[in-house]
Amino acid sequence: MEEKKVKKQDSVCTVAKKCGGCVYQGMPYKEQLKRKQKQEEQLLKKFCKVSPIIGMKDPYYYRNKVHAVFDRDRRGNIISGTYQANTHRVIAVEDCMIEDKKSQEIIRTIRHLLKSFKIKTYDEDTGYGLLRHVMVRRGFQTGEIMVILVLGSPILPSKNNFIKALRKEHPEITTIILNVNDKQTSMVLGEKEKVIYGPGFIRDTLCGCTFRISPQSFYQVNPVQTEVLYQTAMEYAGLQGKESVIDAYCGIGTIGMVAAKQAKHVLGIELNKDAVRDAKMNAKENQMNNIEFRQGDAGKFMVDMAKKHQKVDVVFMDPPRAGSDEKFLSSVAQMGPKKVVYVSCNPVTLARDLKYMVKHGYKVEKIQPVDMFPFCDHVENVVLMSKAGKR
Numbered sequence: 001m002e003e004k005k006v007k008k009q010d011s012v013c014t015v016a017k018k019c020g021g022c023v024y025q026g027m028p029y030k031e032q033l034k035r036k037q038k039q040e041e042q043l044l045k046k047f048c049k050v051s052p053i054i055g056m057k058d059p060y061y062y063r064n065k066v067h068a069v070f071d072r073d074r075r076g077n078i079i080s081g082t083y084q085a086n087t088h089r090v091i092a093v094e095d096c097m098i099e100d101k102k103s104q105e106i107i108r109t110i111r112h113l114l115k116s117f118k119i120k121t122y123d124e125d126t127g128y129g130l131l132r133h134v135m136v137r138r139g140f141q142t143g144e145i146m147v148i149l150v151l152g153s154p155i156l157p158s159k160n161n162f163i164k165a166l167r168k169e170h171p172e173i174t175t176i177i178l179n180v181n182d183k184q185t186s187m188v189l190g191e192k193e194k195v196i197y198g199p200g201f202i203r204d205t206l207c208g209c210t211f212r213i214s215p216q217s218f219y220q221v222n223p224v225q226t227e228v229l230y231q232t233a234m235e236y237a238g239l240q241g242k243e244s245v246i247d248a249y250c251g252i253g254t255i256g257m258v259a260a261k262q263a264k265h266v267l268g269i270e271l272n273k274d275a276v277r278d279a280k281m282n283a284k285e286n287q288m289n290n291i292e293f294r295q296g297d298a299g300k301f302m303v304d305m306a307k308k309h310q311k312v313d314v315v316f317m318d319p320p321r322a323g324s325d326e327k328f329l330s331s332v333a334q335m336g337p338k339k340v341v342y343v344s345c346n347p348v349t350l351a352r353d354l355k356y357m358v359k360h361g362y363k364v365e366k367i368q369p370v371d372m373f374p375f376c377d378h379v380e381n382v383v384l385m386s387k388a389g390k391r
């Protein structure tokens with residue numbers, strides 16, 4: 001009986017096939033975890049034992065960032081949803097099982113408001129019309145909500161009344177941003193943006209630290225599992241308060257700031273300028289004096305550090321899906337920190353990078369998969385490497 005109930009719940013999404021986001025739709029969560037564990041083992045078992053994947057208690061509505069593309073259907077009705085897998089055809093999504101409920105409500109309200117404000121949706125083929133996308137980000141701990149309206153041109157007619165009407169329905173919105181994207185591109189956000197309500201960022205808290213999040217800054221989309229991920233990373237690092245630490249690919253400084261509470265000094269490095277600005281503000285707001293941030297390519301930065309013979313005890317690294325690069329990895333190997341804690345969102349590039357590190361004097365000690373994306377096929381991993389002979 002119980003099993004049947006779960007199966008029914010798991011297969012309620014009507015657009016799963018077209019959307020393609022949730023490859024494990026219709027599969028009980030326990031089974032999803034089993035599959036992911038198996039995949040992980042195939043790729044990573046050769047390095048060391050893979051711990052059992054940590055799943056979610058409640059694997060629904062977990063995404064704190066929700067994106068909807070706007071269009072019209074054949075009858076001319078405004079729709080919002082997602083691109084059909086591998087196309088630019090928009091399919092309407094009414095209720096997504098993995099996206100934050102409140103954010104989805106806001107997107108529905110905006111769809112209704114467009115009609116009364118006579119705002120046209122943007123047509124990607126002709127470049128005619130205005131509203132392209134809406135992105136909503138919500139701080140699950142703070143309740144603060146950011147709405148980003150992505151337009152094909154810079155002016156939103158009746159802007160103030162639109163803000164008023166939207167906030168009347170959703171007073172919980174704390175900031176609204178206009179983003180202009182006038183390019184033929186599959187990127188959602190353009191470069192130009194203007195804050196039209198509130199401070200232009202939201203805050204959220206993770207592992208006891210508060211973080212400021214700007215529209216373009218990376219922030220993990222599953223905050224519940226992010227805490228599990230970071231706690232595992234800290235446990236692996238085993239900081240005692242005396243260490244010099246690097247947080248590479250640091251985003252808005254999340255991992256580094258959690259580490260700074262237990263280390264002597266942390267240096268964060270990140271490519272995205274907005275994220276670095278957020279990271280610096282975050283350190284100030286949390287009154288942390290033992291953490292600094294630099295903007296730039298992590299690989300180049302590590303080459304410089306290695307040249308200067310800088311001493312580092314622990315390196316945290318959390319690169320994007322493409323993984324790290326030889327510049328970075330070879331410099332780490334040269335500097336020889338006692339521990340490297342690799343947080344990865346792609347087991348394929350993780351396996352490639354681990355292979356390199358093992359060849360260059362590191363031992364893989366522990367691998368912990370964390371399910372950050374129930375129903376989807378991504379898996380996040382935390383890996384502990386130690387310098388061979390230097391435990």
Ligand code: SAH
Nearest residue numbers: 218249250251270271272297298318319320
């Ligand atoms: N550790 C952070 C961010 C991880 S996402 C967190 O947990 O929230 C990966 C980050 O790497 C992104 O912020 C991205 O902007 C950054 N990045 C991508 N390429 C980079 C490079 N070559 N050098 C430094 N940072 C890079």
